[in-house]
Amino acid sequence: MEMLKVKNLSISFGGLHAVDSFSITVNKGELYGLIGPNGAGKTTVFNLLTGVYKPDMGQIFLDGKNITGLSPVEINKAGIARTFQNIRLFRNLSVLDNVKIGLHNHYKYPTIAGILRLPSYFKTEKRMNEKAYEILEVFGLDKEADNLAANLPYGKQRKLEIARALATNPKLLLLDEPAAGMNPAETEELMETITLIRKKYDVTILLIEHDMKLVAGICEKIFVLNFGTELANGRPQEVLNNPEVIKAYLGA
């Protein structure tokens, strides 16, 4: 079953074709890796998929629904959540609140109930706390729940971003360099976490990564992007041994 289907997606900035005729099909439950040299347009693809940029051409279908041109908020509600290459946490809020903001559209009560502290406030907040702690426990962050997000060590900040994205209950999770800046032990742990959340939350994942050990280790398919266009696409072993890919990206 196709979870994400992208057809001929293109965008130009001035004269630069940042992404040119990008097409990909990600099946439900798959873990897809998007790799390529710096400036190949990987993050631009993410920004197009999440509505930060509007494509010049092409269509995006999520679970059969056309989501091309929707706003980031609508796309998140449709079921795509993401993390960012440069971490974007709510730095002055607690770890728990960061995840609870992810739950925003799934646990609701009116503003006035919050101000007047009506019963629905206490009931919903309690359920929100339980759900948020459940997610934090998966990432081993439940002991940090009351700390400010800004005070977390780097690796945990990356994890919290994934936790916050998961809280929005996505069908498709986009991870933008989740292992950037992590040491080998942290990367190892992250790989385990990604495998775990895939099973537990039944989520399809598309990730950008430069760490080939992680990509080869957990991705089922790999898409190589170069100058905004497809260079190779397929199973990890085929793609990583492709001479074109080695020449353009991996190096001899």
Next chain:
Amino acid sequence: MKSKSLKINKSARSVIVTVGMILIAYIVCQILIATGNMSNLLQNLLVSMCYYSIMAVSLNLTVGILGQLSLGHAGFMCIGAFTGAIFSKCTVNSIENTFIRLTLALLIGAVAAGLFGIVIGIVVLRLRGDYLAIVTLAFGEIIKNVLNVLYIGYDSKGLHFSMKDAISLNLEEGGTVLVKGAQGISGTPRDATFTVGVVLLLITYLIIVNLVNSRSGRAIMAIRDNHIAAESVGINITKYKILAFSISAALAGVAGVLYSHNIATVQSSKFGYNLSIMILVFVVLGGMGNLRGSIIAAVLLTLLPEYLRFLSDYRMLIYAVILIVMMLYNWSPACVAWRNKFSPKILLNKFSGAMLKKSKEV
């Protein structure tokens, strides 16, 4: 799960401390008044301390919690002051119960200012940072200047408006002019007392603190911390910006009603950008997002100029110097480090630590 209950206690404790502080200050003031130990000068300042505190707390919602710089907060106070005063003047004979009349005036002032907050918010909240600050400044001045030339009168046919003069209102004989342009409104019933002011301050504080600790408040703070990330998790940025801005405006309207029911004449010229800046100074001195700090700063900086009156011509100069010193003491990194080094808490810990060591040695 233990840490969860701890956190709720922490924010609840902060609320209890603040509410307790306000109540203790209120009781002390009442005792001083009853025993005749409070000067007339200070008694006259009590209500103004309340409305300036309400202004500071409500502006803190926009500046500290939503993270958008607004320089037109006095404009919303102005709207509240005028609508509240007009209502009370119209109904002073028909509604004799002061409490009901003032409550209605407060609601009307809050709703009017809140509506202006929504309309202006829709227009200006597309902008960010410096641009937003300048546009809010402009809207504040527009409100002030329009009210400065506005004439409103009323007779048996209802309300009459004019932007020219009192004669062009075409009132019937026996009609009264309510708002006289630059001369403003005079003769509003002086219903606002210190008690009313303190109650309103408490209500304002609780509204904002409860908002901050709720789902909507988290969305507002998420926008402040990172609006791109907030969008990416599905938070409607426009909606929550306007929500925070209009609540802030409505509460400024409440402060305005309190103001107009405490003073003989309300003139729109009092609500210029000087006042907006002064409120912003309260917020910055008290700390962005720190509601208790805003209240303390508003009270101190309302008292200070009055106590500096003996300096006559040099008063505002010395006021400015003291303000600079206070800002530095509160926020300069070197001063913060120095304060931390000599804070009573840490000295006490050191002392008890040394004692413990000694007792172990013995």
